[in-house]
Structures are given as C-alpha cells and as structure tokens.
Amino acid sequence: MIRLSSLSLAAALLVSFASADTIVTKDGSTINGKVLGIDGGKISLKTDFAGKITIDQKLVESISTDEDVALSLEDGTVVQGPVSGQGGSLVVKGANGTVTSTVASIDETWMPGQKSPSQIAAERKWAYEAAFDLTGKSGNKDSTGMGTQFRATLAGEQDTLAFFARANFQEVDGDKSADEARGGVDYANNFGKNYNWYVRTEFGYDAIKDIDQFFTVAAGFGYGFFNTDTRKLNVRAGLGYLSENYGVKPDLSAASFDLGLTHREKLKWGTWTNRATYTPTLEDFGNFRLVYDTSLELPLKSEGWSVRTGLNFDYNSEVIGTEKELDTTYYIRMVLKWL
Numbered sequence: 015m016i017r018l019s020s021l022s023l024a025a026a027l028l029v030s031f032a033s034a035d036t037i038v039t040k041d042g043s044t045i046n047g048k049v050l051g052i053d054g055g056k057i058s059l060k061t062d063f064a065g066k067i068t069i070d071q072k073l074v075e076s077i078s079t080d081e082d083v084a085l086s087l088e089d090g091t092v093v094q095g096p097v098s099g100q101g102g103s104l105v106v107k108g109a110n111g112t113v114t115s116t117v118a119s120i121d122e123t124w125m126p127g128q129k130s131p132s133q134i135a136a137e138r139k140w141a142y143e144a145a146f147d148l149t150g151k152s153g154n155k156d157s158t159g160m161g162t163q164f165r166a167t168l169a170g171e172q173d174t175l176a177f178f179a180r181a182n183f184q185e186v187d188g189d190k191s192a193d194e195a196r197g198g199v200d201y202a203n204n205f206g207k208n209y210n211w212y213v214r215t216e217f218g219y220d221a222i223k224d225i226d227q228f229f230t231v232a233a234g235f236g237y238g239f240f241n242t243d244t245r246k247l248n249v250r251a252g253l254g255y256l257s258e259n260y261g262v263k264p265d266l267s268a269a270s271f272d273l274g275l276t277h278r279e280k281l282k283w284g285t286w287t288n289r290a291t292y293t294p295t296l297e298d299f300g301n302f303r304l305v306y307d308t309s310l311e312l313p314l315k316s317e318g319w320s321v322r323t324g325l326n327f328d329y330n331s332e333v334i335g336t337e338k339e340l341d342t343t344y345y346i347r348m349v350l351k352w353l
Contacts, residue, residue: 208239228258273292
C-alpha cells in the first residue's frame with residue numbers, strides 16, 4: 015500500500031510538471047507554473063511554491079505553454095495557440111499558421127475568451143473620492159470649522175468625465191470667517207497622441223466675498239506633456255463666460271479667457287497634486303480670478319484611506335471695502351477612495 019501510494023504521488027507530480035508552463039530566464043533559471051498573462055513588460059506566473067509572482071519580461075529568454083494563449087505582438091499581429099520557446103525564439107502554432115517571434119516582441123497576452131489587458135484599460139470605470147475635516151478651538155477664541163469635498167470620475171482611454179463639489183465653513187467667536195461652496199462638471203476628450211478638447215462648468219457662492227452666486231462655463235483645447243502612471247501634466251487654454259452676482263457691488267457678466275494646469279506626481283511615499291485655473295475677462299485683463307491648489311496625499315494602512323494636506327489660494331482682483339483679494343486655506347483632510 016505504501017509503495018502504491020508513493021507511485022501515485024510520483025505520477026501526480028510528473029503530471030503536474032508535464033502540464034506546467036515553463037519560463038527560462040536569461041541567467042539559465044527555469045520556473046514552472048501557469049502563465050497568467052503579460053502586460054506592461056511584466057509576466058505574471060502562478061507557481062505551487064510561491065503563489066503568484068511577477069517577472070520582468072526583459073529578463074526572460076523563452077516561454078513555453080501547454081494550453082492555448084492569446085498573444086499580441088508589437089507589430090500588431092494577434093495569434094492564439096500554444097507557445098513553445100527555445101533560446102531566443104518564440105513559436106506560436108495558431109489556427110491560420112505558425113508565427114515566429116521573440117519574448118521581447120510580445121506586447122501582451124491573455125487567456126482565450128477573455129478581454130485583453132488593453133481592452134480592459136480602455137473601458138470606462140467609475141472612481142469616487144470623499145474628503146472631510148473638522149476643526150475646533152476654545153479658550154481665548156472659540157472657533158469651529160468644517161470642510162468637505164466629493165469627486166466622481168468616469169475615466170477611460172478616450173475620455174474623462176468628472177463631477178466635483180466642495181464646501182468650507184468656519185466661525186470664530188460667532189462670526190463667519192468662511193462660508194463658501196462650489197460644484198461643477200468637467201469633460202475632456204483625447205485626440206491624437208497628446209491633445210484633447212474640453213468643456214467645463216462651475217457654479218457656487220462665497221458669502222464672505224459677498225458673492226451671492228457665480229457661474230462659469232468654458233471650452234477649449236489641452237495638451238498633455240506627460241501621461242504615465244507616475245506623472246501627469248496637462249495644460250489648457252480656451253474661452254468662456256463668467257457671471258457673478260453680488261449683494262452690494264455691481265454684478266459681473268463677461269466673456270473670459272480660460273487657462274488651466276493639472277499636475278500629478280506619484281512619489282514612493284505619496285502623491286503630489288497641483289491644480290490651477292486663471293480666468294481674466296476679455297474686456298479687462300486686470301479683472302481676473304486665480305485659484306491654485308497644491309496638496310500632498312499620504313496613504314494609510316487601511317485600504318482606500320489616506321491623509322491629504324495642502325494649501326488653497328483663491329485670488330479675486332475685484333474687491334470692495336475692507337475685503338482682501340487673496341484667501342488662503344490650509345487644510346488636513348481624511349480621504350476615502352473607492353471604485
């Protein structure tokens with residue numbers, strides 16, 4: 015019985031090795047497992063000894079699979095079939111013939127009947143973000159404050175649609191020092207390699223600046239200097255319309271330029287983000303609005319949670335009485351992101 019069990023175990027191991035995919039690295043190492051896919055220069059492999067592992071594609075000499083694999087090459091060739099490799103060559107026996115290539119020429123692979131990584135990346139996906147902070151102080155001065163933000167983004171490879179809202183309230187010894195809220199919609203559509211066109215609208219109020227309500231709509235073109243997983247930089251230029259209704263001074267209604275910048279840098283320990291909009295009227299460049307926000311976001315251990323600290327500068331060139339042109343907000347906020 016013991017001998018029979020040993021023979022059965024050995025046979026099972028032989029079948030396991032016989033049915034395993036094989037990767038041979040350039041240093042001569044051989045790794046057996048199940049090739050899950052290739053995407054972005056990384057090969058995902060499921061092994062019995064270490065679970066799922068990732069190998070740099072540039073370090074691999076050859077790949078062999080027992081089952082069919084859907085494969086796309088750099089030249090656009092798409093083929094499906096078992097893969098065999100030896101030395102630096104790669105052979106795929108497809109239904110319409112045999113394709114010979116190299117591991118370095120593979121753009122991506124996926125399981126037959128499933129979507130390719132590029133198809134998945136091109137799909138629109140919703141992402142949500144909520145941020146909030148509460149402040150309080152008692153003693154020589156009593157103060158309370160609250161800030162909230164919400165953002166919902168539907169993004170794909172071709173375009174991005176974003177809905178956003180924010181509010182900020184604060185009282186010091188019973189007097190309001192901040193009472194403003196705004197929301198809006200932003201849509202951008204990519205064309206060419208780096209270009210995009212956009213349309214956006216924003217509305218809200220600011221009681222401290224005596225703005226009962228404001229509304230702006232703009233459209234124009236943008237250019238992306240960087241658009242990678244770690245760095246994004248996009249600038250915009252367009253025309254728009256600005257309307258502001260005041261409680262005391264004359265209302266504003268004018269055509270305007272619309273200039274903007276968005277920058278995001280992913281660091282090893284966090285994410286640095288900068289957003290700026292500059293809106294001068296066409297009639298008078300000295301009459302303008304400038305909003306700039308810079309923040310640093312640090313992830314927490316809990317999934318989806320992070321801490322964001324930053325500065326927001328809101329400059330209005332047209333003020334009356336004792337009002338100040340520049341409002342500066344310092345904030346530390348808890349942020350929750352989910353899909």
